[in-house]
Amino acid sequence: MTIDNTTEPTTGTASRASVSRRFVLGSIAAASTLASLPTAAFGRQDDTVGDLETVAEFEPPALPENLAIDERGTVYLSMGPAGEIRAVDSEGNQSSVATLETGEQGLLLGITVLDGVLYAANASGQPETHGIWRVDPDGGDPERIASLSPDESTPNGIIPDPTTSDALLVSDHLGGAIWRVTIGGEAEPWVSDPLLEPDMDAQTPVGADGLAVHPDGDVYVDNLNAGSVMRVPVADDGSAGQVEQVVQDEGLIGADGMTFDEGGTLYVAVNAANEVVRITDDQEIETLASGDPLDFPADVHFGTTEETATSLYIANFAYGTFLEDAEAAEPSLARVDVGTAGYFPETAGETPGTAKEDGSADDDRPGDDANETANDE
Template identity: 85%
Template sequence: MTIDNAAETTTGTASRARASRRSVLGSIATAGALAGLPTGAFGLQDDAAGDLEAVAEFEPPALPENLAVDEQGTVYLSMGPSGEIRAVDSEGNQSSVATLETGDQGLLLGITVLDGALYAANGSGQQETHGIWRVDPEDGESERIASLSPDEPMPNGIVPDPTTSDALLVSDHLGGAIWRVTTDGEATPWVSDSSLEPDMDAQTPVGADGLAAHPDGDVYVGNLNAGSVMRVPVADDGSAGQVEQVVQDEGLVGADGMTIDEDGSLYVAVNAANEVIRVTDDQKIETFTSGDPLDFPADVHFGTTKETATSLYIANFAYGTFLEDEAAADPSLARVDIGTAGYFPETVGETSDTAGEDGADDDRTGDDANETADDG
């Protein structure tokens, strides 16, 4: 299904000038460096996390922008500039799954897993490839299930819809919206709100980005420009309620991918600050982890197996370093044990016996939550 600026109609705003994802991310990295964004701004909790470790390292232009984890524990990463989807198994072995065409200025962004298939947000900016893609992780066969107009909608984070087993939620970081895309390709605006819009006068025009499902049934979304986290109440029929602000802070500017643990705490990859921030269920903000090997972290996701249930995976996009000196960039997949399992909501008719107290299935259980996914 082709969507021609439907989000604009929903928000009633004027058409926005299109900004390429690469130039946007370059501005984020540059702005962060120039502003001297502090690390440990909220006070690092030394006893909260184990040691950060690099699980896998990559060579540019393989820069991991987003990640997803299947029920076997295989991690899938969207390599932004190259458009490649890379798999890292439980032993750390890497393999290439597929490569989607991103064009000269586009990026492959959010990625998630649903019913054994991979779904990816391709921000190529090209009429032929811009939109949501489904990829078979076994043979790499790929198809675009929902095309988006490259003039404005910029798909970023992507997670399974926690209220059903056959749909995804996709953040639109230029349109200030979240789309609902069914697995058969029907795409409709799920919610749009001024609090999700980017600041088009800023150096970094990115609004709605990371998405995650909360144990209370709401969907959380971050606004990268505003340094805010918003809550979208979800009705019994799966429709979205009025968007509400959960928290806003200068230290959250650059908020990218996010995920939620079983206690309701939110973990946010704040790319420009090279930190993972935790927002507790009572809105307390703290730097959860920072330092090597974090390098422009763009997404976080919990492990899905019994062995990795309390592991937080981090995609180090390394974009700032890449822009300054490609040879010095050190993109990686990192991991830290946090002592708490991730939250994986069960959808209608779904049960599982893998990770967590109640079990976790694939990324249908939330991302980044992906993000779920994922998934930005």
């Protein structure tokens, strides 16, 4: 199939519109029923990584669905049904940054940092609020920079465009596409493909979800329904090439947020299995972490400071538990030391590096002198 970036992404007419009206609350909740899937395909538990550590705990309905980390190590989390963006500083102190209107059945999903500004994917399902929002972490009113059709799209994952400093890439788990949204507010389909589409007959109709940039510059995206990971080659002019499936595995059903380390190993939060796995360039899949405190892990992101360079942060969405018994849900931010630093594209807007004593950012990203700037998953 030849990718045509000039046309609207496939949306599948009325059947997809009906799903968007039910919206993502029911869809993601249904994913919790997949937790009993066999996990033998993941291989052995890796004993070389550190212990899982809880960094911060939250009170429902503050359920962290996605996370981003700035250059000083402050973690920003999108609190799905609450619509809140919460900050956790390097010492574990919490503060509320902003709250977006998500409606009765919507969710605040992907979040990222670009040039010190937060951008969030609001899957509210309401024409007035559905789309991509800009939030100043230092205050000010949030602003919607791009509206998307609530009947034909569900913006989910969001990362800075690796080829420019003024745009974002946004996965559309309903439309089976990835959008390119400029910070000036222009939104256009970057790529659409059947490999990115949800299974409309599944109990959980969620397709393209997590996004990450490989050290070779190509963009990777997973499909929650298919349990697959795809590679999207990126041309010199920033356009998308032919979507290619890299791996598909039953144990990857529920694949959500993901990120790369500097060696090209992919880390994926598999929410339905309550696991974080890693996938090497030769498509070997192994369980990195499982068990407490993991509860419906929905996103992963490497630390950005010298101290946290090899720490993989995990957003525990705890959504299935929340729906069954809200009082039993224990959403949290966790982390685990994986022994290698994350990969951060040079062209992204943030410059995390190591914070100097005077509070300014160092020019070198910890763990890899060749990479000086960061992206956020």
